Amino acid sequence: MQDLGVLHYILGLEIYFWKGHAFISQNRYALSMLKKFQMKNSKGIDTPMEHTVKVPIKYDEKSSVDITLYRSLIGSLIWLTVTRPNLSFCVHKLSQHMQDPKLYHWKLAKRVLGYISSTLDYGLLYKGEDLTLIAFLDSDFAGDRLDRKSTSAYTIFHGGDLVSWISKKQATISLSSCEVEYKSLTTTTKEVLWIKRLLLELKCYADEDLPIIKNDIISVQALANNLVFHARSKHIEVAHHFVREKVIGKEISLEHVEFSDCVADFLTKPLLKNVFIKMRSNLGLISKSMLIKI
Structure with a gap:
């Protein structure tokens, strides 16, 4: 066995140590995902899902989307929830439509990508x-x-x-x-x-x-x-x-x-912008640039 030193990167997870605290994010993974789905330059969005959205299990729309592409996106989002628990609900809902996704679901998924593009350097802070x-x-x-x-x-x-x-x-x-x-x-x-x-x-x-x-x-x-x-x-x-x-x-x-x-x-549900931001902060989910304030 070989000692590789302090852990900094593994399976898409980036680990950064600051004043005895650990900060875990997936910045590079999220960026590569945005490039893959051509959303790197998308307009930033404050929440991953509008608070008024009701996601049905089946949607009465004839326009289908590329099932393989949709499943690939949802699979990528599922791995991103390892450090982004605030995405868990919307990914949980969207993953229920992988059998027969419609344009409606694809637009909801692209909104999630828009939110990710505005929060690339966010991750979980562990103080212990x-x-x-x-x-x-x-x-x-x-x-x-x-x-x-x-x-x-x-x-x-x-x-x-x-x-x-x-x-x-x-x-x-x-x-x-x-x-x-x-x-x-x-x-x-x-x-x-x-x-x-x-x-x-x-x-x-x-x-x-x-x-x-x-x-x-x-x-x-x-x-x-x-x-x-x-x-x-x-x-x-x-x-x-x-x-x-x-x-x-x-x-x-x-x-x-x-x-x-x-x-x-x-x-359990989409939230208003101010409530969502408060909950996100209470989870210890912060931007890497905020570490200097700790």
């Missing part, structure tokens, strides 16, 4: 200041206009640094916003506990510290702490018992967070 484990979860109730399935999302931070996130359509239809959120809570709990076990093995987490999971719906916390089931909540009893077992066993702690501070919100 403490060892706390905090998760935020959110969901979009019946967000898909065709099958009315909901989207679950979570963001997990270790020491204030983003380490895991997801934006995924739920497998079954939910009958209430509480049920949607509770399914998200179950998924988030499993991921948080897995990360905790991994961090304990790496000696990067204090065993006595309790992971905190935050959401913006109070009824979910009430249900997790309620031993009595009502008729309207029987169908989520299994998920309830799993989460409640972890709450009683003091493996996790549930807290309420205001809607405006739930940083998983950007993974």
Whole structure:
């Protein structure tokens, strides 16, 4: 084996160290992608998707696009989400149309490229200041206009640094916003506990510290702490018992967070420009030029 020194570039990821912090971006990869799809000189856009956009699963439009080209673009965007979690929702939606993409979807995808061209040097900042484990979860109730399935999302931070996130359509239809959120809570709990076990093995987490999971719906916390089931909540009893077992066993702690501070919100729906920029900053997603201010 050979010591290649400090890591700076691997698989399209650029790693830059500054004052004990690590900054990970995909500047060169994003630039090559813009060149490939002839969007290098495109006009910069502030958000990857307009907040009014509703992406249907099927679109009543006869004009199709090059399927191979569309799939290539979506595949490239999926890899870019490794350091751009703010693209996860729009890529998640666009990837649902790879079987039969239309001009409508292609235009939405090109808008994402326009946003990337204006944020080429953006990446994730890792400070490693403490060892706390905090998760935020959110969901979009019946967000898909065709099958009315909901989207679950979570963001997990270790020491204030983003380490895991997801934006995924739920497998079954939910009958209430509480049920949607509770399914998200179950998924988030499993991921948080897995990360905790991994961090304990790496000696990067204090065993006595309790992971905190935050959401913006109070009824979910009430249900997790309620031993009595009502008729309207029987169908989520299994998920309830799993989460409640972890709450009683003091493996996790549930807290309420205001809607405006739930940083998983950007993974379930398009946002207004000012809200999107605030969420992006809260994730630790910054421009490389901003490092000098740290």
